[in-house]
Amino acid sequence: MPNVPEPQDTGLLRLFFALPCPPDQAAAICQWRAGQALPGRPVPEANLHLTLAFLGAQPASLLPELYRLAQTVHCPAFELRLEHLDSPGHGFICLHPSRTPVALDQLASLLREALFEHGLVLPDSRAFVPHLTLTRQAPQRLHGQAPLFAWPVTRFGLYQSYNDAEGVHYRELASWPLRPPTPAPI
Numbered sequence: 001m002p003n004v005p006e007p008q009d010t011g012l013l014r015l016f017f018a019l020p021c022p023p024d025q026a027a028a029i030c031q032w033r034a035g036q037a038l039p040g041r042p043v044p045e046a047n048l049h050l051t052l053a054f055l056g057a058q059p060a061s062l063l064p065e066l067y068r069l070a071q072t073v074h075c076p077a078f079e080l081r082l083e084h085l086d087s088p089g090h091g092f093i094c095l096h097p098s099r100t101p102v103a104l105d106q107l108a109s110l111l112r113e114a115l116f117e118h119g120l121v122l123p124d125s126r127a128f129v130p131h132l133t134l135t136r137q138a139p140q141r142l143h144g145q146a147p148l149f150a151w152p153v154t155r156f157g158l159y160q161s162y163n164d165a166e167g168v169h170y171r172e173l174a175s176w177p178l179r180p181p182t183p184a185p186i
Contacts, residue, residue, distance in 0.1 A: 013063070014161040015055040017070070017111055019080065020172065021048035021132065022151050029095070029149055033134050038093055040138030047170050050080070050132050052108045052156060053115060056123040063173065066158055069118055070176050073110045073156075077178040078103035081150040082132055087141035094131035095146055104130055107156060107178070154178055 021029070026048045033042060058066075082095040097104075108128040115122065157175035161168060 011060050012057040013060050015058050015066070015173075016159050016161065017052040017055070017156060018049040018159055018170075019052065019153055019156055020175075021050070025149055025151050029132070029134070032147055032149075038135050038138070038142070039140055040091060040093055040135030042135050043133050044167070047168065048132055049159070049170065050130055052128075053111050053122060054124050055115070055120065058120075063158075065118065067174055069114050070111070070156075070158060070174070073107070073114055073176065075107040075110060075178050076103045077152060077154045077180055079150055080104065080153050081148060083146055083148045085134075085142055085144050085146040086131070087138060087143065088129065088131065089141075091137045091139070092131075092133050093135045093138045093142055094133050095149065096129075096131050100130055103178075104153070111156075 026045045029048060030042070030045045055066075078101040080101065081097050081099075084096045084098050085093065086096050087093050105128065108130075112122065112128070155175045155177050157172045160171045160173055162171065163169075
C-alpha cells in the first residue's frame with residue numbers, strides 16, 4: 001500500500017481518480033495546441049489527464065480506504081484514442097474520443113460504484129464523459145477534428161490537486177494496474 005502523505009493544515013486533500021497522460025503524448029498534445037492558438041488559459045503539460053471520478057475535498061485519513069477501494073477495481077487495459085476537439089461548456093476546450101472504449105466506460109463505472117458502495121458521494125453526479133482538458137476560461141466554443149493522440153492505458157491513479165505560488169499542480173499518490181486485454185479468439 002502506498003505511503004499516506006502528510007495532511008495539510010486543514011487535513012483535507014482535493015482528490016480525483018484519473019488516467020495519466022504519458023509524457024510523450026502530453027508533449028505532442030501541447031505542441032499541437034500551441035500551433036492552434038486555442039483560446040483560454042492552457043492547462044500545463046504536467047497536468048494533462050483524463051478524470052475518472054472527482055472526489056473534491058476529502059480528509060487525509062480517508063486515503064487508506066481509497067487505496068483499498070481502488071484495489072478492488074479490476075478492468076482490462078485498453079487503447080485511448082483522442083481525436084475530437086470539443087467545448088463542453090463552462091469555458092473548457094477538450095479532446096474527446098470519437099468512440100469511448102468499452103473498457104474505459106467500465107473502469108469509470110466500476111470505480112464510481114465502489115465509491116458509492118463505500119458511502120462516498122461525488123460532488124459531480126453528471127454522467128461520465130471522457131475528456132482531456134486543453135484550456136480553461138475559453139471565451140468561445142470550438143468543435144471539430146483533431147489529430148489522433150493515442151496511447152495504451154495500463155493503469156489508473158489517485159491524484160491530489162494543490163496550489164502554490166506557481167499555480168495548480170497534480171501529484172499522483174498511488175496507481176493500480178489494469179489487467180492485460182484478453183486476446184481475441186482465432
